[in-house]
Amino acid sequence: MQKVFERPKSLNDKPFHYCPGCGHGIVHRMMAEAIDELGLHDRTIVISPVGCSVFAYWYFETDNVQAAHGRAPAVGTGLKRANPDSIVISYQGDGDLASSGTAEIIHAAARGENFTVIFINNAIYGMTGGQMAPTTLVGQTSSTSPYGRDPKFAGYPIHVSEMLATLKAPRYIERTSLNNVANLTRTKRAIKKALDMQNKGEGFTFVEVLSPCPTNWGLDPNESIDWMESSMMPEFPLGVFRDLKSAEVRS
Amino acid sequence: MKVLMKGNEALSEAAIRAGATLYFGYPITPQNEVGEYMSRRLPTIPGGAYIQAETEVASINMVYGAVCTGRRALTSSSSPGISLMMEGISYLAGAELPAVVVSIMRGGPGLGNINPEQADYFQATKGGGHGSYRMVVLAPASVQEMTDLTVLAFDLADKYRNPVMVAADGNLGQMMEPVELKDSYPNLYNHSEWALTGARDRKGHTITSIYLDADEMEDYIHKLYRKYGEIERVETRHEEYLTDDAEVVIVAYGIVSRVVRSAVELLRQEGIKAGMVRPITLWPYPKAVLRRLADQAKFFLACEMSMGQMVEDVQLSVEGHRPVYFYGRSGGNVPTPAEVVAAVKQRM
Numbered sequence: 083m084q085k086v087f088e089r090p091k092s093l094n095d096k097p098f099h100y101c102p103g104c105g106h107g108i109v110h111r112m113m114a115e116a117i118d119e120l121g122l123h124d125r126t127i128v129i130s131p132v133g134c135s136v137f138a139y140w141y142f143e144t145d146n147v148q149a150a151h152g153r154a155p156a157v158g159t160g161l162k163r164a165n166p167d168s169i170v171i172s173y174q175g176d177g178d179l180a181s182s183g184t185a186e187i188i189h190a191a192a193r194g195e196n197f198t199v200i201f202i203n204n205a206i207y208g209m210t211g212g213q214m215a216p217t218t219l220v221g222q223t224s225s226t227s228p229y230g231r232d233p234k235f236a237g238y239p240i241h242v243s244e245m246l247a248t249l250k251a252p253r254y255i256e257r258t259s260l261n262n263v264a265n266l267t268r269t270k271r272a273i274k275k276a277l278d279m280q281n282k283g284e285g286f287t288f289v290e291v292l293s294p295c296p297t298n299w300g301l302d303p304n305e306s307i308d309w310m311e312s313s314m315m316p317e318f319p320l321g322v323f324r325d326l327k328s329a330e331v332r333s
Numbered sequence: 334m335k336v337l338m339k340g341n342e343a344l345s346e347a348a349i350r351a352g353a354t355l356y357f358g359y360p361i362t363p364q365n366e367v368g369e370y371m372s373r374r375l376p377t378i379p380g381g382a383y384i385q386a387e388t389e390v391a392s393i394n395m396v397y398g399a400v401c402t403g404r405r406a407l408t409s410s411s412s413p414g415i416s417l418m419m420e421g422i423s424y425l426a427g428a429e430l431p432a433v434v435v436s437i438m439r440g441g442p443g444l445g446n447i448n449p450e451q452a453d454y455f456q457a458t459k460g461g462g463h464g465s466y467r468m469v470v471l472a473p474a475s476v477q478e479m480t481d482l483t484v485l486a487f488d489l490a491d492k493y494r495n496p497v498m499v500a501a502d503g504n505l506g507q508m509m510e511p512v513e514l515k516d517s518y519p520n521l522y523n524h525s526e527w528a529l530t531g532a533r534d535r536k537g538h539t540i541t542s543i544y545l546d547a548d549e550m551e552d553y554i555h556k557l558y559r560k561y562g563e564i565e566r567v568e569t570r571h572e573e574y575l576t577d578d579a580e581v582v583i584v585a586y587g588i589v590s591r592v593v594r595s596a597v598e599l600l601r602q603e604g605i606k607a608g609m610v611r612p613i614t615l616w617p618y619p620k621a622v623l624r625r626l627a628d629q630a631k632f633f634l635a636c637e638m639s640m641g642q643m644v645e646d647v648q649l650s651v652e653g654h655r656p657v658y659f660y661g662r663s664g665g666n667v668p669t670p671a672e673v674v675a676a677v678k679q680r681m
Contacts, residue, residue: 123532124531124532124533124534125531125533126531126532127401127529127531129398130541136543137543139539139541142537143532143536143537144531144532144537145529145530145531145532145537145538145539146529146537146538146539146540146541147398147401147428147529147539147540147541148428148539148540148541148542148543149394149397149398149424150394150397150420150421150424153390153391153394153397153421156386156390156391156392156394156395156397156398157394157395157397157398157401158398159357159384159391159395159398160355160357160394160395160396160397160398160399160400160401160406161398161399161401161402161529162398163355163382163384163395163399164355164382164398164399164400164401164402164404164406165402165404165530167531168402168529168530168531185387185388185390185391186387186390186391186394188387189386189387189391193384
């Protein structure tokens with residue numbers, strides 16, 4: 083009998099610890115598929131962040147390292163510079179990357195470090211219990227913005243992809259979403275493209291994924307998809323913000 | 334062949350010859366010569382890389398990533414920058430990673446100044462970062478030792494999979510002395526059992542410091558402390574000077590030990606039986622030596638370029654058997670031999 087669908091080699095069979103409706107497990111699988119399809123398994127090192135995905139290393143059958151909050155791009159820099167033949171994936175959430183780790187992500191991007199960052203944006207802190215994130219929308223309630231994020235006191239959400247696209251060195255920056263099948267396909271394609279570019283030594287690649295967090299949004303999984311489409315996607319428009327071959331940048 | 338080198342440059346060259354061809358750092362006085370030296374040398378070495386990090390927070394985390402591959406890497410900084418590295422040092426200890434951090438201490442607290450001090454002793458030896466961990470701390474007293482102890486730091490880091498700090502002060506970083514370096518210092522340690530080199534024909538390796546379960550975390554901490562106990566037993570280093578018949582024992586490390594050596598000689602000329610203990614490892618601390626000398630000495634004097642930080646370790650070591658006094662200078666002032674002699678006589 084022919085197998086038509088199977089678990090990627092780079093993903094083990096441990097059940098995900100994530101909540102129902104969460105996007106982390108979907109993206110983990112896409113990463114594992116991309117790693118397998120590109121034949122990168124033997125060289126891949128995944129960096130787990132601090133946040134709900136702190137245990138991402140439970141699932142990847144690759145080499146793994148857990149990094150301090152926000153510091154994954156610095157850890158990735160060390161890993162990649164020490165072993166340029168490795169494939170380094172920094173997997174980070176929005177509290178980790180867009181708050182604690184703003185310096186690290188901006189400077190890794192500015193240096194054009196040849197690794198890939200997968201940035202999960204769910205507009206909230208997950209593991210610590212639904213606090214306001216740098217990506218929390220104006221008016222969005224959270225456990226530390228119980229009256230809704232008020233820009234007078236808490237400012238506005240940070241658009242990381244757009245911000246990184248002001249830098250010269252990054253080669254590929256795309257924002258995708260997990261709201262429907264078409265966008266899931268785009269997300270997988272973006273992750274695979276980023277890893278392929280890294281493998282070819284193109285430079286810094288960044289995929290931002292809008293991802294649902296039903297538990298901390300206080301919505302069920304279906305309502306969460308609706309909220310992503312009605313509120314998140316207008317604030318964080320999908321699209322390719324940078325897509326350059328190295329030759330184009332040098333000129 | 335001896336060559337005349339500045340402390341900061343000598344330790345950099347020693348690190349390179351010990352195989353640390355990866356350097357991550359951020360400018361801060363008085364250790365800038367380390368980064369500048371590395372930025373000249375490392376790009377000319379195959380596989381070498383110099384990266385000027387965005388912060389000291391990033392520097393130490395770049396080291397964290399680099400040493401995960403099993404290679405040797407170095408970072409260096411001075412007091413305010415070392416404060417920023419404390420998070421990373423705790424993670425290095427928690428993940429059992431071999432890393433070497435050079436600390437060229439300057440005046441503090443706050444921005445302080447760029448003069449030499451030894452006021453980061455607590456930070457280096459008592460934690461600084463969070464959690465139950467220990468870091469080996471080596472204290473050179475000459476430019477030659479800046480190189481020798483840097484090489485030793487890499488060996489101890491690799492042997493025990495633990496962060497090791499070379500803690501010197503601004504004087505040692507800036508001063509020039511003749512120094513003899515070997516062509517290379519072999520790395521005897523193989524990290525293929527745990528290093529992240531890609532899961533080729535083996536199971537994936539994982540480096541982490543998180544243990545959610547209380548018993549699992551406690552077991553892990555106990556494992557770390559068994560290692561720290563072994564380091565205390567095997568790696569404690571010190572130097573004694575004229576202690577055989579010493580009735581006054583002065584304890585000093587780093588540059589201050591050279592002042593104290595002169596003070597001991599002056600005291601001896603006056604018929605006062607003085608001696609010196611110089612801790613070379615600030616952690617583990619040479620407690621047993623001081624405890625032994627407590628049986629013969631009338632009193633101890635800790636002499637430091639701080640308001641008295643190591644003095645507490647001297648007190649703990651002599652266990653109340655003898656009085657322990659303190660003499661120190663701060664702000665970048667270096668004690669003179671005459672001052673130390675006067676401090677001893679005052680206690681006679």
